[in-house]
Amino acid sequence: MNLLDFSNSIEGYLLVSSILLTLGIFSVLTRKNAIGILLGVELILNAAGINFVAFSKFHSAAIDGQMVTLFIILIAAAEAAVALAIILRFYRLKQTIDADEASLLRN
Amino acid sequence: MAQSCLWIVALPLTAFVIQALVGKRLPRQGDWVSVLAILGSFALATPIFLKLLATGAVHETLQFNWMVMPGVDAVSNSPILNKAVTLTVGVLVNNLTAIMLFMVTLCASLIHIFSTGYMHGESRYHLFFAYISLFSAGMLGLVISDNLLTLFMCWEVMGLCSYLLIGFYYQKLSANNASLKAFMTTRVGDVMFFLGICGLYYVFGTSNLSQIYEGIKTGVGSDVTLLGIPALAFIGFMLMMGTIGKSAQFPLQVWLPDAMEGPTPVSALIHAATMVAAGVFLLVRTYPVLEAAKVVLPVIATVGALTAFLAACIALVQVDIKKVLAYSTISQLGFMVLGMGVGSFAPGFMHVITHACFKACLFLASGSVIHSVHTQDMREMGGLRSKMPITFLTMFIATLAIAGVPGFSGFVSKDRILGDALAYGMTHPSQMWIPVLGFITAGLTAFYMFRLIFMTFFGHARDEHKHHHAHESPITMTFPLMVLAALSFAIVFAGPTGIHSVDANLLPIHWFDHALDHVKTEMGVQGLHASEEVEHHAHSLAMIVSLVVAGLGIFLSALTYLKKVISAAAFEKALKPVHTLLWNKYYFDDLYIKVVIQKLFLPLTVLMAKFDDKVVDHIFVDGWAKVAMVLKSVIAKFDDVVVDKLAVDGSGTVVSAGGWVLRQFQTGKVQQYLILTFIVFGMLLFYMTR
């Protein structure tokens, strides 16, 4: 069952994080809904978090990796809060949160 | 003695400086300063003269370096160009100087005294005396200078003074023109004179007279040619031209009559006694050079004769009293130059002295006449004999002198000149016309002089008003007249030996000739080298002829003007063309002014100025500017079209096009930006992990 011992080493974590990253990117790129993009971003951040934790255990066996993830989580929370506030404001402005609408800064 | 000479010159010079600077503020406007100065000079000059009379000869020189220019020190007249040049100046006192000094200072002082009266009340009174003092200084400087350079300098200073004095009444336009004409004509002469000096330098390496005399004696420069003609001839001619300019000989005589615009004392001092004599004095000083240049003397003689005759003719028709005297001066000068030309060195020089006295007297007398009747036109005068007895008497004596009546100074000098001329004519038959002309002129002189006397003093007053006002001049004016009249007597020239110095033919010339012979030997002058008996024969003949001619002149003049037997007017009508010719002074004036100046010289200057402005300036200089302009526009066009349009704007459009393309990427959609980033991320990742 290489799948099992597979999960003891770092590959498991890296695989999950790469998948998460891909899905995150995918959702960010394809979502029309602003909140969808936000979800994508959260996924990407978590993928990074997993990587750090995995490396903190498998590589340096030191707390630093986890510290980074801790900070990632904190900042992600702040970011989500502000993002949602913006989305709400945008929604109040445009009555829709379709990402394509938010193109005032076009050429 | 030379030291005193310096003082003689310095005194009037200081008077000039004082007058010019503070004259206005001095009491009596400083005329006494000038008079005292000239009297001082006179006082210094008399001992020199007395020494001459006593010892018969006086000689002293004083020299000092004026300009020293280092260079290759070579023999003074060696052809090396960059040889050292030192110009020395100094004082030469010999018999000539002594006599001239005495005469000049005497006349000048008398004229100074006269002009205190005459010029009384004039506006620029102090300046008048300043100029006269400067003039005296100049004349005296000329007389004493031992080299031609300083002689030339004083010569020109006198020219300046004559310019200033003639133009004294500068409000009058005629006075200005006259002064300018005087200065310019004399200037022509001066330029020639200077060239002569340059020639002398070239030949003798110096302008010092005594060195020149030695040089002539040793025959220096006889072989040198200047501008193709023998050097000494060239120098001689140049000096002659100098004299012609200064002494108003033909053809440069136009300025003297006009010089009468100046106040009468000026005419007396400058245009009778001294300045004009300077020209002749130059000839006297440089006589050895003239003699060495064989060719020059005959020319001088002819010029002298011609001038004398022509001037006399013009004098016949003149109505202005001063003009008559002016022309008489010209003709007398002609006589002097004639004398020099024919070789009568001593009589020529003597005539200078005698002429100075009586001509000064004549002028001053006419001055006092003008002063009282306030007009110069003889036609408005007449019958002044009773009104102005002293003036009449002194003028009459001077007229007798000038007419050549024996017993008077004029006869003494003029007769001897005519005698020598006759002798010269006999030895050079081709030149015979010169003495003949001389005698005729003598006659004419007598005629017009007495015409003048009769018209002014005799007959009835033509202008009652003026006649009424006429009054005798004050003592300051009459005293000089009396002194000068006294000098017109022949006996004066007998010198200290008194009566017994009178030679065979009643000519009291013994001491004079003796003095001049001394100078001749000193300078190496041969003088007239006619044989003894020819000379004796000529002189006796000359005396007779001159007496006849003088008497004839006086008689005819009396007939026409005193007794009105011959009507002058009829004569004029008969010889109308001659009269107009004479009246217009042979059109010399017109020739010079109207033709040479107005027609030739001024248009040339205007042409030259135009040429300069148009051709040289516009074409040569601005032309370049135009060329540049053309070039500029061409280059500008090229620059504009090629460089600007293609290079610059072209790249501009390329850039903007590129900009447009890139702008399409900026859709504003966040997601599309992210796609781009991730594509790049992917590529990067691919690259990193290959």
Added chain:
Amino acid sequence: MTNGMKWILLIAELLTVGSALIVAINPNILYSAVFLLFSFLGIAVMYLFAGADFLAGVQVVVYVGGVTILILFAIMLTQWLYRLKLKDIGSKFVVPGVVLALGLVPFLHRGLTQLGKMVQAAPPEKMAEFAASPKTAMIGKALLTNYVLPFEAVTILLLGALVGAVWLARPKA
């Protein structure tokens, strides 16, 4: 790591990946939000197995308790009341999505594995001992020693975000 543990880890990984897939694919934003929650839980469990027990707690508190609720709130505030249809026609993107995934994932994985090989530095027993040890004290100490600056910075950031979010979201007074 007992076998059981491995299985639980595996389940957690599958849970995370599966729910993440649904989050990315699902047209209905609400569903993707919910499954995001489950993937967060899965990640928390993975953290536990990676020895980051405190971190798992933080993950749960912050993400599950905070962010997801915020997202749900946002969705409800923006979608529901105005009858917006929730369906997000993302379908047309499925094909490029798959291509992207297929294209990107192998690279990522190969990259990460190579990284992993490089990384295999820590000796196994040290790893296990590290995983087992409680991390709270270590994190606490680390926070106040070498990570003081980030800690302070994050506090300021959070304050800023807090005030900003409130100000932004507040309806105009």
Added chain:
Amino acid sequence: MPVNSALFAQSLTQWTQGTWFASVPIWVWALVSALIIIYMLALPFGGIATYVERKIAADLQDRIGPNRVGPLGIFQFAADAIKMISKEDYVPPGGDRFLFNIAPVLVVVGSCAGFVALPLGQYLVAGDINIGVFYIMAITTIIAPGILLGSWASENKWSLLGGLRSAAQIVSYEIPVALSIVPIILISGSLQIGEIVKQQGWHDHFWNVFHNPFTFISFFILFVGGLAETNRIPFDLPEAESELVSGFNTEFSGMRFGLYALGEFVDVFVMCALVTSLYLGGWQIPFLELDKFWVTLPSGLIALIHVSFFLGKTFLLVFVVMWLRWTLPRLRVDQLMGLCWKGMVPVALFNILGTAIWMWAFKGQSMLQVVSGLFSGGGGSH
């Protein structure tokens, strides 16, 4: 030696060693053991609690509670259970079936999962997780999304509003709860609840509530926060509002409503258990130090005494909760929020500061130790 599910599971394996169960992998056993603990303890309490609450409420309102089913109505909870199970599986039209089902599960899981870390006795704990307290707090936060999703899925404006309010209430009251736990952590220096309780023995600084004045205040904040977090009466706004019918679980009926009610009661129990173990010394017997007792009791008896004391204190608190339900009026939403943000959070922060200063000032001694120290002239400090 902490007893945790792993230990429990090992004992099971040893017990089933010889049988066919051995082939079952160890983690299966661990899972089963955990489930047993939870459901052995949580579910019955849930049911009993409903009965007890209705009895107390009736008593407070001077009426007799449910007495029909079984003697004194003690089987009322079983009757309710059966009623709920037999009800029709109704999903509101337009509602979201999947979410409708998921929501109650989340709520129950969120609340029951807390039991793992609660130390019933010195060695009796399901899994003495190192970050015990933090774990409980974390797990209870899952309830909020559950409620939210449930209210959303029931396609009912009122339930949605109720849901939103309750989620907001739960999330915002987590903060004062968390902050009031921090003083305890400061004192005990560890997140493990077992450790915290162990330190509250008589010889140590007795119950944390009496450790210092600040912890005394933070005990009340924790208790009130816990009430709000479980939507109990003073903060009963979301579910029993007059205008919101029964809040987020209006559309729920049958077993789903059962789960909700169960979840709610289990949550109350967990909260009270947490309060007792942190502040009231958990299984610590006041004034008595069992293991130093003059006679060594068998471990089973000690455990029994510990459990009884722990449950006694917890049920006391639960009684207070139920008591409050029928005495305090309901708070308005803004009062609710205001109390939380303007009232409790600042006080909690103040307490943390106070405890920290106290710890620094008295070097970790509780008030009592300080007082006794004064008398005994600097007795041994902790």
Added chain:
Amino acid sequence: MAQLPILSLMTFIPLLGMFVILALPKGKPNMVRWASVIFTGIPLLLGIWLYFNFDRTTAAVQFVERVSWIKAFNIEYYMGIDGLSVPMVLLTVLLSFLCVFASWGIEKGVKGYYAMFLFLEAGMMGVFCALDFFLFFIFWEVMLLPMYFLIGIWGGKDKVYAAIKFFLYTLAGSVLMLLAMLAMYYYSEPHTFDLLALAQNHTQFLNKTVTLFGAQYALDKILWIGLFIGFAIKVPIWPFHTWLPWAHVEAPTAVSVILAGVLLKMGTYGLLRMNYPIFPEATLWASTAMMILGVINIIYGAFCAMAQKDLKKLVAYSSVSHMGYVIMGMASFTTAGVNGAVMQMFNHGTSTAMLFLLVGVAYDRVHHRWIIKPDGSKGFGGIASVVPVYTGMMAIALFASLGLPGLSGFISEALVFLGTFSNPKYQSYVVVGSLGILLGAAYLLWMFMRVFLGPLNEEHKDMTDMNWREKLTLLPLCVLVIVLGVYPMPVLNLMGPTLAKLLSALGVA
């Protein structure tokens, strides 16, 4: 005392002055004026000290200051003066000092004016003291700039045209000079700019050829011509003189005084300093040409002056004519000629300066300079009666410049003519040249008569006579003119030995 860098001081004190003046407050023109008086006064005092300490026996360069400046091209800051440059230096210093007083009437941009003026003086001093060609060229160009501004800004009606014309013309000349300089640097063996060294071994330029645009030319002749044209423009010599009338007419009084007084002399000074010693053979070869040009200058200048209606233009052309004498004197290669030429440079400086100052005085009062107005009506007329002192001064200035003996003009003209005449080759030129004297007298006296004598032109009856300042500026010049006229040795003995060496170097025989 000798080691005091007197030349540098004299050159750079005005420069310092310029900066000081620029720093003075704008509002107080008088302060600026008195400051500039001081800053020109100091060089004057130094000049006077220099005059007394100048060793008149040797021909060697004195007060030498030699500091290597740009080692790469061994260009040195080589300042020194000898007999040739001393009179010029004294003239510059004196005229600058007087011109400061003369420009008291300038109201517009006083600071700028005086700053430029001092800058100009520094430039001029530099030109006369520099013995390194490079340094000479720099000062030559430096001197141009302020002139351009002075004419361009404070000038008369079409000042801009005149300023540009002046600038471009002289610049064109200096371009040729630059080329010649560089060629000399290139061809000289130890590659030096030092004039004395170049003169030392001037044979190195002999019988070498240089190909210009294909044609072969003798090196030294081409260089000589290049330098000659550069300097000829400055002198100005006949074809290149057209800038002078314009520059003079348009320049303000003080500037035209400096322009005529000093700048014209730079051309001849340059010829004597560079062409003669460095290219003796070429000089001999070109002497006849120079003589012809000199005579043309005299006659042409006189004729043009005669026809001028504007006082200043008349004086400008008179300058052209007088500079003709200088050229003639130089080209005669005789001691008297060359000494006369340099003397004439000095005398012309003083007499023309007087003339220009006097014209300036008239201009300040009536603001026009017409002898005859363009429309033919009388400009000035008979003002002698109104302004006697002015007339007196003008008379002195006129007679000095027309060469009346007793005044300085005559001395130099006499020397020039004596010198030229003693060179058998050029005697006929002297005769033609003497015509110049005549013409000089003509146009000057014609002007004197027109302007001063005759009936008074009513327009000018309220002309005021000269004030103390104007008298002060003219007094020294009058004194100089008269004293040097009577006894020229004080200036003449300065230049004697140097010119003697110059001529012997020329190999004249």
